[in-house]
Amino acid sequence: MSTFINPVPKINLAIDDLCKTRLVKHTCQLFEDHGTSAIPFASGVFVEAGGEFYMFTAAHVLSSFGESRRPLVRCKDEFIELAGIVHETDSEKDNTIDLGYFKLDHRLVEKIKLHYEFLPVEKIRQHKLRQGAANYCVIGFPTANQYHDGIRIRTGASALMLQPSNCKVYKHYQFTEDSCFILEMNGKGIDLVTDASRQLKDELYGYSGSGLWQLIIFFNGAELSIDYKLIGIMTEFRKGKYYCLIGNKIELLLQGLILYQGLKIRPRKNHV
Secondary structure (H helix, E strand, C coil): CCCCCCCHHHHHHHHHHHHHHHHHHHEEEEEEECCCCEEEEEEEEEEEECCEEEEEECHHHHCCCECCECCEEEECCEEEECCEEEEECCCCCCCCCCCEEEEECHHHHHHHHCCCCCEEHHHECECCCCCCCCCEEEEECCCCCEEECCCCEEECCEEEEECECCHHHHHHHCCCCCCEEEEECCCEEEECCCCCEEECCCCCCCCCCCEEEEEEEEEECCEEEEEEEEEEEEEEEEECCCEEEEEEEHHHHHHHHHHHHCCCCCCCECCC
16 A cells, blocks of 8 residues: 655655745845845846846836936945836826846956846746646745844845735736736745744845746656746735735746847747
């Protein structure tokens, strides 16, 4: 007689390890320069495409900065100022699309590579959320994840495993499934700082610009492996009739790179 072994604990441990060792290395926290201090503000994803290097985030994050005031990224205990070409979506054309990118100055790239990993464009896929699926992960830097150690502010990332919202949520908030992702916020998040599973309450500020990842789980006998694809960028959350996290599809950002940067790639569809 065969014995059933529950795979969930093993999967949870593998996802936790993936978040800590892979996804967080592609993800950065953005800070505002306040003269004597740097204040946590939002998140971003480092990407390499067509031989160029980018930081993807939300347009409303980038609109908070300008030529004289650029976002900071922490590299160990040092803050560096991002420099390069900035492009944001035009909210007057469609206020449900909130995407932007920094095409990074190459002089910054080697320094960033000492502390982060640029996601290869092959890890980016078009995708349609599957109702009832639970293998979607958002990882970013909520501003609530901070404390002062007596010398400086310390911060940490958090990963959320979320399920897609149904079509009535899109209709209620007037978003379209052609360009947006909406995920339910009725569950618990896994904190990468404490490893604890807990309710998030109002701790979603700072996730703007973070990545939405599809986790693809494989079993080969007793062996478990997880692949990951970047499918979206998170932009906002809503707490009205439905509590949810909202983002835009990654192919919209790639289309901007193709149009404005001459990037010679074709967004790939993910059929897994």
